[in-house]
Amino acid sequence: MRKILARWLWRALALASLVLAVLGVLLPILPTVPFLLLAAWAAGKGWPALEAWLLNHAHFGPGIRRWRESGAVPRRAKWLATGMMTLSATLLALSPAPLPVKIAVPAVMAAVAIWLWRRPEA
Template identity: 35%
Template sequence: MLHIVKRQMHLILGSVFFLTGLVGIVLPILPTTPFMILAAGCFAKSSPRFHQALLNNRWIGQDLQRWERERTMLRITKIRATWVIVIMFSISIAILMGKFWIQGMLVGIAVILLFFLWRVPESKNESQ
């Protein structure tokens, strides 16, 4: 019985993390990649079908596979993520013109996201 409850909780959490990651694609304050990694981890313990669907996804599959295998990211992935963060946060800051406290908070969040993004080890094999 406890096994079934754990499996269901992992499935629910995986679904929540996946949906949060999807929302993170359009909202700069929510980083997509960590939520997709969490979703993959939860699905690995609850639904092999959903786990494989994430790993085989054409947009994020290779990055998730690399993360599971090596706990690394490609430099190009970091560069792309950096551009997305900079562009999306810049748009948000421009929209909130005159609201200096919120703009400052967004700048702070962006800096923290970039700091942690660039602390992730890079893959030794760049050709993957």
């Protein structure tokens, strides 16, 4: 019974992550790639058919495989992510958000950018 429940929980996480990844394609404020990687990881724990589909997908599969093999992020993706974070930080600075938010969010984005640029490239 526990194995069945665990498998369904992994499937639910994989499906929820995949839905969030699809929403990320449509909404610029929601990241696509981390949710796609999470979906593939969770699918590997409880939904092998979905994992195989993601790994063999013509568009998403190569990136997921590169990430799994070496944690590699293509240079183009690094530039795109950095540009989007810069745009987001600029828009946040111009917004009526509270000052602590205007400081904390760009600081987190800067940390993510540093981490991202330290990843190997494809």
